[in-house]
Amino acid sequence: MPLTTAPDPVSTSQSAAILNLLLPHHRTTARRESTVNAESFPHQLRQISAFIRADAPIVFTLPGFPCKSPNPAKVLGHLPDQGERLSLRFLDSLCRDIGRIYPPGARIVICSDGHVFGDLVHVPDAHIDAYSDELRALITTSGLDRLSVFDLRDVLGDLSHTAKRTHVHDRYAPTVETLRAEVRTDEHTLALYRGITRFLVEDTAGFTGTRSALQRECRVRAYGVIQRSRAWGDLIADHHANAIRLSIHPQPVGAPKFGIRLLDAPDAWTTPWHSAALRRGDGTWTLMPSAAAARLGHLAERDGRPSHFEQRA
Numbered sequence: 001m002p003l004t005t006a007p008d009p010v011s012t013s014q015s016a017a018i019l020n021l022l023l024p025h026h027r028t029t030a031r032r033e034s035t036v037n038a039e040s041f042p043h044q045l046r047q048i049s050a051f052i053r054a055d056a057p058i059v060f061t062l063p064g065f066p067c068k069s070p071n072p073a074k075v076l077g078h079l080p081d082q083g084e085r086l087s088l089r090f091l092d093s094l095c096r097d098i099g100r101i102y103p104p105g106a107r108i109v110i111c112s113d114g115h116v117f118g119d120l121v122h123v124p125d126a127h128i129d130a131y132s133d134e135l136r137a138l139i140t141t142s143g144l145d146r147l148s149v150f151d152l153r154d155v156l157g158d159l160s161h162t163a164k165r166t167h168v169h170d171r172y173a174p175t176v177e178t179l180r181a182e183v184r185t186d187e188h189t190l191a192l193y194r195g196i197t198r199f200l201v202e203d204t205a206g207f208t209g210t211r212s213a214l215q216r217e218c219r220v221r222a223y224g225v226i227q228r229s230r231a232w233g234d235l236i237a238d239h240h241a242n243a244i245r246l247s248i249h250p251q252p253v254g255a256p257k258f259g260i261r262l263l264d265a266p267d268a269w270t271t272p273w274h275s276a277a278l279r280r281g282d283g284t285w286t287l288m289p290s291a292a293a294a295r296l297g298h299l300a301e302r303d304g305r306p307s308h309f310e311q312r313a
Helices: 009-025 042-053 082-101 114-121 125-141 152-156 161-172 176-185 187-203 211-239 290-296
Strands: 058-064 106-112 147-150 244-247 276-279 285-288 297-302 305-311
Touching (some): 042 244, 082 106, 082 305, 114 125, 114 161, 114 211, 161 211, 176 187, 176 211, 211 244, 285 290, 290 297, 290 305
Parallel strands (some): 058 106
């Protein structure tokens, strides 16, 4: 589906209607303004129009759902829990809503990226495999047939995890020098670098050095994470060339990636795999570190495993 053909008025109108379903969930660090509407995202409108002209299901790719944070003060374990369940249902419901106004419907390919940088975030590959397998099982058992999972096993098969990471890095990753220059000159890249550094500091458990030493080490690892993330994004583009790229990171209005918020959280960077879910007294859900959630509510289990917290009355 070439994206160079000028969209006709019908596909343009339908593209705007579809994008309007996503706009309430746009994840951005920018201040909300009333002038932001579907026309503020011309790149996504062109992509959606291409699917409409082909009368084909709209395909979105979403890198994320990598693995749980290794910090036990933030999560309930290394397997998906209620945060992931709610997020998957939300994504499937978006596709279902699109199907109501566009009969060919939509689907989202979750590009699980844990193995891409598992060594940099200090999560064992066995835990990443278990997380990804459980993610696929949740999608199947919950009947979320508009979702699928794509990871390095789909690309490089039975190679060792180290060999897979090396292959992706060597083929796609930008140099550290290139990224350092971007951090100095590009506000969005600087915010991403700072956000990842903060997460790495928070996720590190059992560090025996000083706080300043940990921060120095995490700044180095942050560049590695961005390198691998860029590499993974380019690999996804090769395998899903026409898909519309979603992102769990905040994105500027009109960027080629559309940032999407999976669940309510007080921080634009919070994700289900860096936190635990808390059901408030009014029945709504939010995400926060498990240690903070434990102070507000009691632990609930599902299928014999910790699932989420229920706020105390």
